[in-house]
Amino acid sequence: MSAHHEQSFLSKYVFSTDHKYIAKQYTLTGVVFAFIGGLFAVAFRMQLAWPGIDVPIVGVLDGTKYNMLVTNHAMIMFFWAAMPILLAGLGNFVIPLMLGADDMAFPLLNMLSYWIFLVSALVLILSFMAPGGGAATGWTMYPPLAATQGVDPDSNFLVNLWTGGSLLILAVALEFASMLLGGINFLVTSINMRAKGMKLMDVPAVVWMLNLATVDFMFSVGPLIAGAVMLLFDRIFNTGFYDPARGGDPILFQHLFWFFGHPEVYVVLLPAIGIVSEIVPAFTRKPLFASKWIIIMAVSSAFIAMIVWAHHQFVAGIDPRMAEFFSITTIIISIPFAFIMFAVIATFFGGQIEIKIPMLWAIGFIVFFFVGGVTGIFLGSAGFDMYAHDTYFVVAHFHYTLIPIVFFAGLAGFYFWFPKSTGRMLNETLGKLHFWTTAIGLNMFAFPLFFSGLFGEHRRIFSYASYDPLMADWILQIRHVATYGAIIIAAAQLIFFLNIILSAMNGEKAGKNPWKCNTLEWVADSPPPHGNFTTPPACYRGPYEYSNPKRSGSDFWPQNEQ
Amino acid sequence: MADEKDYHGKQNYVMLLGTIAILVIAMVGISMSGMTGSPKVLAISALGAVQFYIVLANLMHLKYEPALINLVTYLSVVFIVLLILGVAPDTLLIPLQITE
């Protein structure tokens, strides 16, 4: 390929078809929305800690405003933060580079995917400005509330479309379309455009994980698109798909939602595991332990992920026999993930461990994700879940999985590949400060919630004033501590932004391969030019040949060197 | 790029489409016949499934594609079946034996 003609400003920086720019666009958008979503959380946590407080910008929260913040916090974090950063941003950057390709298989489609994504983000913002404000239905958008909130059955469909709930559904649908199209690029590039000599098992783990995540996404999103269209039609065309009075069934929506909703969490987990799988070998100078089995386990977990969904519905009134089935599959899925985690940990043994910044975040991921993962096994058992469902125990569980995934693993990847993407190193000291404040914030926020949750503190309640047991001093303390933790997490990210700005102005120049890694992206310049490689690299071995005795004089053996 | 003619094999498209047309007529015939109940539904569904397969494997040349592509495409059908099986107990309210 590559007629690297002079590009205009618009075609180079705005309507770029270069995968690296598209990656930057996705990542920047994701980070901006992560901040917005995070601030929503700080706002509603302030209400929980100090009921009736006048929250800056938002004002005093009533039940509806509180629900709006909770709903959109979750929606934003999943679809406009986690997905663009961990899947679209990461995948667009690393996949062509690690495969030795000059760009994605379909660069124009790639650009289109980003613009559809940006439109979806704008529709989301619009939803906050519609009459009645943003959707206040919970991110799960269960009918009948989600089918009727803000809707006037006697108005025409345009009026009902211009409501928070309807626009949110539209925004999510557009986001899905964008990710589906982007995913096609990932799969075709990974199959078709690998470097000469790169066999499937020579492909780095993170690329495998990104593709498995894409496949999981592709297979599971269809039923939710169908279900969401039906929900939207219930709102704007007054159909009765989920209205029992008209023969519909609300639990149908729940199933359609969670059929996607559960694989979605593995869609974000798999890339996170992939990032950590690249970083740990690099900073222990050892091959990734059992790398082939890690891939096999990841493939099997991607499949099992499709048959665990109703563990979100244990108390919704589903058939208890199905609850049995889903409990079993949910507990089984912990096995491949446990294997992967232990294999990554095994890589440390006997290694020459270097705690550089990406490694610190990777270790943080491993340690904190364990808490989330283990508590997931508790919740997978229907009996326990009957007690813990809708309490803060669940909130603590999923923040101990999602914050390690998005922040710890995501930031590990960011710090790791930032030198390649920009040609500059990030400051180690600021990075360490960023890490420790985020880690403290996470544990202050989420750990106490296990206890208040087990005691009975329920979710999605804006004030516990009418529940005396939940106004006990120790629980109020927990709410305060958790809120301070959330504020610390948000504030810690300011250190990150400072680090980026300082690095951009004056950062130490990174060479081609500052971390001395084997994979092909480190062969290109930092930053790589349009077209990535001056000559397309060939691949002679797997990606984890660190400290190989056959390679004299060096503790790493790049894939492209003979 | 692969030589498409060899890769996709020789097919008689008129025969294929003729077969589908005949299956359609058979399907309509069964539906308008006096049959009732599950045998009728099963027969019509089976004929539909055969047509689905012919379009997918022959008209779209899926059977000439590598195994992974076949797997991915048929898996999409499998997952929909799994979805139906997972949801059915809740919408169809299959009776639960509750002992006193």
Added chain:
Amino acid sequence: MSDVTLERVPKGRLGVWFLIAGELVIFGGFIAAYILARLEYPEFGSKEAAGALNPIVGTINTMILLISNWTMVVAHEAALEKNVAKMKSFMLYTLVLGLVFLGIKLGYEWPADFHEGHTISSAKAIAGAEPGGEVMKVSLFWSYYFLMTGFHGLHIVVGSLVILGVYISCSGGENLHRVELAGAYWHLVELVWVILFPMFYLIK
């Protein structure tokens, strides 16, 4: 199955297969929801519901779509032989047949249904009816019918635009490999109809 390795499959075809798998799951979601509702409510088969659909018109439409798939296959074969004129004519025939399909559906079938009072929400018909009763269930049938045949029709429109786009980009005789991709999308539309037709019109 062939012994073509995965890496030898051309990019465009590979991408289209993933698109098709994704679309199949989307339609699969709708189909799953409908099957579940249909199994729950035999009322969907009654005279006012599926019974009101005209299987003869449905069969004619099915045959039209089938023939359009044949013309598309012929267009693809012509493209392989680099017979640009034949390729273009048969792509046009495909477009025309697709339009006829839409015309019959939107110009005859749907208006006939609207005339009987069946619309996507049947709001007038169900006013005052017993909650969860037969009238409500019949209206749910019509909601599913219009939703799904509407979505299918949308894909015919999109498929037609794709064929038109490829027609324009290939009229000079270049990029002929795109004809197959347009054909694949068109066959997807047929695949979905092969399921929708018996599901709505024949299983009563």
